[in-house]
Amino acid sequence: MKYLKCIDREQELATLNERFERSGAEFIVVYGKRRIGKSTLLQKFMEDSDGIYFFCRIESQKEMLERFSSQIAEEMELEYLKNAPFTTWDSLLDFFVGNKTGNFAMIFDEFPYAISANPSLPSIFQDYWDRKLKKTNLKIIICGSSIAMMESLLGYKSPLYGRRTAQINVGQMDFKNSCKFLEKHSFEEKITAYSICGGTPAYLIEFSDAPIHRCIEDKIFKKDAFMYNEVPFLLREELKEPRIYFSILNAISTGRTTLSEIVNHTGYEKGTITKYLSVLSDLKLVKRRISITESAKSRKGVYVIDDNFIVFWFRYVFSNIEIIEMNLSSELTKSVMAENNEMCSRVFEKICTEFLLMNRPFEFTAVGSWWHKGDEIDIIALNNITKEILFCECKYTKTKTDTDLYLNLVEKTKNVRWGGANRKETYCLISKSGFTRRMKQLAERDNILLFDQKNLEEAFIPSKAC
Structure with missing residues (x-):
């Protein structure tokens, strides 16, 4: 079965596929905010895996089990289930325990809705896992958008505590992968869209055309x-x-x-x-x-x-x-x-951090911002072992960046108490609109790293490089 296009999520897919290929049972919890792409991830996983994907809705347990029975009847060609559907979760789980001996995935998407219909469901799954499921090759995957409820299922007070074999927290996409939803937009427009939508796939799709x-x-x-x-x-x-x-x-x-x-x-x-x-x-x-x-x-x-x-x-x-x-x-x-430039400047720092992590002048052990008594530096990356430190300022303006930004940065670094007198310093400026000739000459003399929008575009969208 083919589903929606799945962008990114290589690590999450690799985890699901690796767990599926193992012998023995698995109990995997997948969670994350609404619209983040959990269902698309699970549907992509199902394209190459033997199993069944159930989507839980806001309905009674009777309606839910009848719908699941009908789905099983169609996908597994068991017509009798249409007339004699499962009436309890016990009977549904017993069916798969008795009929599937090889690796087989059972996905319950939006699992919290099933719990709403039957609050004792976590206890039922606990009982079946302890007595039967863990002795099979079934891969149970429960997924939900209610982060609070899903994390409570992992907590020590939950009947399912200690039963999960893996958990996947599906987070927002980074800027590079977010750009793949915005192929029709210019690079500058991609930055604007990302500044509004962040890395949430459903929002990015709304801005794609x-x-x-x-x-x-x-x-x-x-x-x-x-x-x-x-x-x-x-x-x-x-x-x-x-x-x-x-x-x-x-x-x-x-x-x-x-x-x-x-x-x-x-x-x-x-x-x-x-x-x-x-x-x-x-x-x-x-x-x-x-x-x-x-x-x-x-x-x-x-x-x-x-x-x-x-x-x-x-x-x-x-x-x-x-x-x-x-x-x-x-x-x-x-x-x-x-106010586009002001709006984007707040997010541009994140994008620049991602860029530096892709193009490290040395290995980083920590990356973040710095502030002290009114002074701020957009990005500092450091290596606690080699005592190397990078100071970076990011500018999202319509004008070219001149030497004043660099000279101010040098002054501020004198107040950064880290690494001692022998630390190895690297200076970096990232400017959307590029640099003045004077700044370029100074950079060449003092070995300053300069990056502009063209450099960012080449890194984030290699196939669309200028």
């Missing part, structure tokens, strides 16, 4: 567009008190990134904010960042939203809901496009 400004207006700034209501839907699906989480995410999206700033902006107690930030971190929606030279226990950390689309949504949708509801999105779209 039409001009960027049309996609923003039609796919996000319209009341009937799924991306318009996507963030509220996501938060309400995962969280019991979305109101407080909305306040926290809105604060971070508007630049209140320290704990005290978030507390002051939202008006909630520090303990409450700390608790809710922890949940957002567990859901991979928020990430705590520290300066690369600080210890992990540093109190100087800041919080960032770890999803480009959520940042965009709070910045441009949440604060303009009244305008969108009145169908006045055309002017809003113009204002977004006017």
Whole structure:
């Protein structure tokens, strides 16, 4: 059976295929945020594997088992199941235990919906795994979009604790693979689309054909567009008190990134904010960042939203809901496009980090940002063994970069306390619009690494190199 085109996910597919080829039973948990491509990944895996793919829906257990029975009847040519469907999960699992001796995959996509229909389902699977399934060659794969519920299935309080043989957390795609969804766009437009959509395949598909400004207006700034209501839907699906989480995410999206700033902006107690930030971190929606030279226990950390689309949504949708509801999105779209460089500059640093990881002047043991008393350096990469350190600034502007950026960087590096007097320093500038002749001459004299948009395009889209 052929499914949707699957981009990237080589590592996840390799894990599934390797586990499938083993003798003995497997119990694999696959999870990740909505729209991230979990179903496409599993369907791609099924193209070359013997097994059956079940999709769980919001319905009663009776309806679900009847639908599964009908599917089994068609795919395995067992017509009797249409008239005598399974009535319990026990009977369905017993059927596969008794009829499949070779390696055979049973995928239950959106498994939390099955649990909603029968909350005792984890206990049923635990019982069958302990008594029968683990003695077979069946490969049980359960998948879900509710990160909270799926992670609870891995927790020690769950009946399934200790039964899983592998877990796969399907994350967002990097910029290089995101570009594969945007083949009709120029490289600069790819950066804009990625700044809005992040690495979520379903969002990137929405931006794959039409001009960027049309996609923003039609796919996000319209009341009937799924991306318009996507963030509220996501938060309400995962969280019991979305109101407080909305306040926290809105604060971070508007630049209140320290704990005290978030507390002051939202008006909630520090303990409450700390608790809710922890949940957002567990859901991979928020990430705590520290300066690369600080210890992990540093109190100087800041919080960032770890999803480009959520940042965009709070910045441009949440604060303009009244305008969108009145169908006045055309002017809003113009204002977004006017701020394109500012919007992209926040994400350009991520893209540049990815580029440097692909083109390392030396082996990195750590990569991150640095800040101290008002000074900031976009990217620092270092090697704790060889004491090599790279300082990099990224510029996403319409003008060429001159020597002032480099000279300011040199001054700031004097305050980076790392590696001692004998550290080996490398300087790097990445500029969307290139460099002035004066900067190029200085780079040649001082052995500074310079990269522009052409270099980035050659790295990220080799077949479309300039």
